[in-house]
Amino acid sequence: LSRTPGSTIWLTGLPGSGKTTIARLLAVALRDRGITEVEVLDGDALRAGLSADLGFDRAGRDEQVRRVAYVCELLNRHGVTAVVSLVSPYERAREQARARSAGMILVHVDCPLPVLLKRDPKGLYRKALAGEIEHFTGIDDPYELPERPDLRLRTDEQRPDECVEAVIGLLDERGYLPSE
Numbered sequence: 001l002s003r004t005p006g007s008t009i010w011l012t013g014l015p016g017s018g019k020t021t022i023a024r025l026l027a028v029a030l031r032d033r034g035i036t037e038v039e040v041l042d043g044d045a046l047r048a049g050l051s052a053d054l055g056f057d058r059a060g061r062d063e064q065v066r067r068v069a070y071v072c073e074l075l076n077r078h079g080v081t082a083v084v085s086l087v088s089p090y091e092r093a094r095e096q097a098r099a100r101s102a103g104m105i106l107v108h109v110d111c112p113l114p115v116l117l118k119r120d121p122k123g124l125y126r127k128a129l130a131g132e133i134e135h136f137t138g139i140d141d142p143y144e145l146p147e148r149p150d151l152r153l154r155t156d157e158q159r160p161d162e163c164v165e166a167v168i169g170l171l172d173e174r175g176y177l178p179s180e
């Protein structure tokens with residue numbers, strides 16, 4: 001029995017764009033398509049664990065990306081596919097992570113700011129606009145658009161299941177999925 005090498009699917013985007021929603025659905029879809037070993041690495045959980053010591057300034061955010069890329073490398077090496085849902089706002093750190101992980105799929109989860117302000121699932125945009133929290137990406141902290149993502153999703157135009165299908169389609173096209 002040969003071990004399928006794992007890969008990394010990295011979802012980047014503004015808060016509320018849909019990274020966590022898509023990551024969870026994608027993990028299920030991957031299992032349906034025969035990728036049984038899947039680990040979701042989500043920003044919120046990481047902040048509570050692996051990166052609890054880090055802040056939200058550039059150095060903290062870049063260090064978080066570096067650590068997550070390292071964990072992905074370990075998981076991939078053991079045949080586990082990693083799905084990362086992390087704001088990861090800086091292009092250079094994302095590209096460094098991409099360079100480390102052969103075959104990483106970088107997905108920009110894109111959505112216009114007015115729609116995000118309306119969604120505001122955690123109420124954080126409201127707090128950021130009221131000045132109650134600082135360093136909030138999209139409000140008073142930058143988000144550098146990915147220059148060369150493998151895929152760009154528009155979550156104001158596509159439903160979550162359509163977004164997942166688009167990712168699965170790309171993985172299929174690139175030969176990441178076991179043939180049925």
Ligand SMILES: Nc1ncnc2c1ncn2[C@@H]1O[C@H](COP(=O)(O)OP(=O)(O)OP(=O)(O)O)[C@@H](O)[C@H]1O
Pocket residue numbers: 013014015016017018019020021022043044085086087119121122154155156158159160161163
């Ligand atoms: N196509 C879509 N894909 C994903 N989420 C969508 C889509 N359309 C609407 N939504 C809604 O947008 C919200 C996205 O919230 P979610 O927590 O997934 O964002 P996030 O990118 O993980 O944010 P954060 O960076 O704050 O963790 C959810 O309420 C979800 O139901």
Ligand SMILES: [Mg+2]
Pocket residue numbers: 019020021042043044085
């Ligand atoms: Mg999230």
